[in-house]
Amino acid sequence: MTTRKAPGDLRSARWFAPDDLRGFGHRSRMMQMGYAPQDWAGKPVIAILNTWSDINPCHSHFKQRVDDVKRGVLQAGGFPVEMPGISLAENFVKPTTMLYRNLLAMDVEELLRSHPVDGVVLMGGCDKTTPALLLGATSAGLPAIYLPAGPMLRGNWKGKVLGSGSDAWKFWDERRAGTISDQDWVNVEAGIARSHGTCMTMGTAATMTALAEAVGMTLPNASSIPAPDANHPRMSAECGRRAVEMVWEDLTPARIQTREAFLNAITVAMAMGCSTNAIIHLIAMARRAGQDVGLDDFERASRIVPVIANVRPSGDRYLMEDFFYAGGLIGLMSRIREHLHLDAMTVTGRTLGENIEGAEVYNDDVIRTIENPIYAEGALAVLKGNLAPDGCVIKPSACEPRFLRHTGPALVFDDYPSMKAAVDDEDLDVTADHVLILRNAGPQGGPGMPEWGMLPIPKKLVRQGVRDMVRLSDARMSGTSYGACILHVSPEAYIGGPLALVRTGDLVSLDVNARTINLDVSEEELARRRAEWTPPPARFERGYGWMFTRHIRQAHEGCDFDFLETDFGAPVGEPAIF
Structure with missing residues (x-):
């Protein structure tokens, strides 16, 4: 049993208790704000x-x-x-x-x-x-x-329950497909977050x-x-x-x-x-x-x-x-x-x-039993392979089952603006079997690893009724998102990870059960591409961004700054107070 602290052991007492000039300064400034010693003492x-x-x-x-x-x-x-x-x-x-x-x-x-x-x-x-x-x-x-x-x-629109984020993506696709009106869209905006x-x-x-x-x-x-x-x-x-x-x-x-x-x-x-x-x-x-x-x-x-x-x-x-x-x-x-x-x-x-102890569940459909889950395995799966040696992640519980094992040709975008323009082009050469790839969107490349990983389904496919396809990125996605999105590819493309070497038309193979993600290209060809690769320009030249790009860890390491991590097993302490 830990011994309870005494008032004199309080950290704040190191400021307020000493009968010296510094203590005088601390107490007088508290009194300046209308407090009395009875407010803080002990x-x-x-x-x-x-x-x-x-x-x-x-x-x-x-x-x-x-x-x-x-x-x-x-x-x-x-x-x-x-x-x-x-x-x-x-x-x-x-x-x-x-x-x-x-x-x-x-x-x-x-x-x-x-x-x-x-x-x-x-x-x-x-x-x-x-x-x-x-x-x-x-x-x-x-x-x-x-x-x-x-x-x-809960959100509400026309008697339907709306969920923030998730239904925004859903109804945006319906608007792009022309199945809901502009006024419907405005009403969804007004009802989704109330x-x-x-x-x-x-x-x-x-x-x-x-x-x-x-x-x-x-x-x-x-x-x-x-x-x-x-x-x-x-x-x-x-x-x-x-x-x-x-x-x-x-x-x-x-x-x-x-x-x-x-x-x-x-x-x-x-x-x-x-x-x-x-x-x-x-x-x-x-x-x-x-x-x-x-x-x-x-x-x-x-x-x-x-x-x-x-x-x-x-x-x-x-x-x-x-x-x-x-x-x-x-x-x-x-x-x-x-x-x-x-x-x-x-x-x-x-x-x-x-x-x-004694906790109860009052609705067995909202919180299921282990014997009656909504998905037999956990929400996330970690994939590895020659595209992601340090790992990437997919949320199989929120994607169409047919994509849990899939091989398709890559359609590669090097930045967000070019991807956004392409997916709205109704002449884009793309099928539902393609693997859409957005790269240079990781911790350093984004910068900051934005939530761009749920790439929009190309408009021509949306109009055909397609609502999911495999998407691959070193970015993140909103937790409210869904679909066959493979995210957090590590190491990221911006620092020369294998994702930087993919070309449009290359075959990408995904097997969630086997936990693999691979590029069907020979090691010799990848080595040749790696020798030709040149790093993108720096994202920042000053300030916090400059510090960020020089000290940020990769996705599989948690994206903390290297100088803030605690060595495993080391105590967490505080410096002396002067």
Whole structure:
């Protein structure tokens, strides 16, 4: 049993307690803001790291929700201080929020290191925000609890339930095919996102908040509470109360984020029908925590854990609101208990097994049993071959079964603008058997690995009724996307990976069951092409982008910066305070 801290052991006391000139400066400046010594003296100072902004719809309720967190901190005898973090608005930030995930992680780490705080409540939810906040908090090493933004309400159009992202792609193809009108399209726009909160499909936002819970960094069932539900402000206040207790208990991320905790997250990801982006973020998070987790761990789980969450896009009907009311993540985890490390510690101070004890499922169609899954294997499959020596990923649960084994000619695009122009050309020489390839869109080439991997079906094929075909890229795709998309090809084309050597007309062979992806070209020919290849021009010449391209890891390594990773097994600490 860990001994509880005494008030004099608080980290914040190093700023406020000393009877010297520096202590005088710290106390007087707090008093300048209207606080009195009774507000902070002998109390844990809890940072509330808020990623609200006026242009982030996923977090638009955080402006009010932070008051619920403060209420909880005060109730537990702590002193709350709200601090701003960079707000990564998925829909608006270009070229991609992935370019700035590590920037937010650095922001969090340095904010926590440099201020007189003892613990932190991390407020996030939009795709890259969850891993970024946890990356930074892990490296800072202070007691931390994650507060998920929660999914938005179900969309609606003409009595049909709409799912964010997934139905956008679906109806866009229908508009391109001429089967819905311009006014229909405007009405879909107005009905698909009708409240604050994150995407309500099993996209990256819902995936990553669930995996934060599976790792042990949220309160039980916090990850899927709908953002407008009254449960959400109650959960937010409880996060504040619990953060104070975690400080007294010295319950840091290092005590929670073990290798077993990350294996739990991988297991849950497979059962949920997770976003493909889960692989990159979880690997980065594990490595920051000093845990050796990689693609092989995902591959092992994918063979034994079926998809049991019937939530779009892997599922055919339900959304996150349905998932929560069917029992939420603790309900799902109760059905895969035999695959979980139940003794893993969580932010509650209890084990995962204790947290899910007595959990129930209230709708067996939303959260299936292992005996009645929606897909017999896990949501993701890791493929390797001469096109992707370090691996790539496909979401077989969300693509047409006929493409799980396929050979077709490549149609290659070197950049996004040329691809976009070509797919709208009704004279494009393409069939449904082609393999569309977009390259130079990886971590360095994108830059930042944008969500371009769900290449649009060429318009001429859309008009013929084609709705899926094999697409291959070193980019990512939105977690709300679907289809036979092979992503995260590593190493990327921009640095000379084999994808850079493919030519239009080459045959590409895919076999998901065998976990292979190969280019049917001789090694001699590939060697000749490699000798002729020249690197593309630099993406950046200054600033953050310059630093990004020189230090970003490849997709199979989690796309963290090389100078921020923690050596496996090394302790995560903090520097001396001057």
